Amino acid sequence: xxxxxxxxxxxxxxxxxxxxxxxxxxxxxxxxxxxxxxxxxxxxxxxxxxxxxxxxxxxxxxxxxxxxxxxxxxxxxxxxxxxxxxxxxxxxxxxxxxxxxxxxxxxxxxxxxxxxxxxxxxxxxxxxxxxxxxxxxxxxxxxxxxxxxxxxxxxxxxxxxxxxxxxxxxxxxxxxxxxxxxxxxxxxxxxxxxxxxxxxxxxxxxxxxxxxxxxxxxxxxxxxxxxxxxxxxxxxxxxxxxxxxxxxxxxxxxxxxxxxxxxxxxxxxxxxxxxxxxxxxxxxxxxxxxxxxxxxxxxxxxxxxxxxxxxxxxxxxxxxxxxxxxxxxxxxxxxxxxxxxxx
Numbered sequence: 001x002x003x004x005x006x007x008x009x010x011x012x013x014x015x016x017x018x019x020x021x022x023x024x025x026x027x028x029x030x031x032x033x034x035x036x037x038x039x040x041x042x043x044x045x046x047x048x049x050x051x052x053x054x055x056x057x058x059x060x061x062x063x064x065x066x067x068x069x070x071x072x073x074x075x076x077x078x079x080x081x082x083x084x085x086x087x088x089x090x091x092x093x094x095x096x097x098x099x100x101x102x103x104x105x106x107x108x109x110x111x112x113x114x115x116x117x118x119x120x121x122x123x124x125x126x127x128x129x130x131x132x133x134x135x136x137x138x139x140x141x142x143x144x145x146x147x148x149x150x151x152x153x154x155x156x157x158x159x160x161x162x163x164x165x166x167x168x169x170x171x172x173x174x175x176x177x178x179x180x181x182x183x184x185x186x187x188x189x190x191x192x193x194x195x196x197x198x199x200x201x202x203x204x205x206x207x208x209x210x211x212x213x214x215x216x217x218x219x220x221x222x223x224x225x226x227x228x229x230x231x232x233x234x235x236x237x238x239x240x241x242x243x244x245x246x247x248x249x250x251x252x253x254x255x256x257x258x259x260x261x262x263x264x265x266x267x268x269x270x271x272x273x274x275x276x277x278x279x280x281x282x283x284x285x286x287x288x289x290x291x292x293x294x295x296x297x298x299x300x301x302x303x304x305x306x307x308x309x310x311x312x313x314x315x316x317x318x319x320x321x322x323x324x325x326x327x328x329x330x331x332x333x334x335x336x337x338x339x340x341x342x343x
Contacts (some may be wrong), residue, residue, distance in 0.1 A: 104131065152169060
């Protein structure tokens, strides 16, 4: 799928794969207009900065033409600046949260850039994703509003059992302060996947450069679900590279596989790791034995991958379990009104 999406000449694609795998690429004699095809491809997949960082350490005869190096260097420098701005933004938000006793985990983006990437500037991001405990969502919203942020839609008030996030934009500094997405859960597949209490992620979290984030195993499962179940028709090389770098941090594979199976994410994790092996050069330990997924997980995987759009499939996969009749009717009412308002 990604091979076709790259739409690059064969030699240029082999060059890209070699660099991503940390292998020495063959010298290229491609014309400048062929190299120019590389830029939109890299930007589409979010790996311009990463490729620049890797290429600059290669011998000069393996570098692209100067014009190409200049362009991807500028992208790297811009991402580095955004990373510094994001660190300042996180510091401001964290200070306010700490005063209110709000615990947070920073997700994806900068968290990966600080924990597994060679330089924060090599991992671009669009917004700041944070995870909070469900009972802290309202206090989190109130605190962000005091800092100058505006909640785009108070989803938690109506659909907290169905949705998983609220988005906040800064009223006065939208250019320098990224949008903040406040999550109270890591995925919305409440009907078919096993729910892991959010507090468990906090118990297993790690500290990276002054903020807390998911441990590599939880981050890998979350990244696999995000890439293959949520964005399965448009995933990017950047996300695959996330998987490869996180996988290199895993020490106890049996625990990762056990948790993946318990969640109903075994197929997603296995497939994500296969992609990472191909594109990043990561190698799974040979002694790993993958258990068979349940029939329920296989059915869900096939329905999501085939993009079945029936209302029955949607409800089977997304509708939360354990609701009494009153809760179900109330949630269904808000769900209908919410969708009607957006149509």
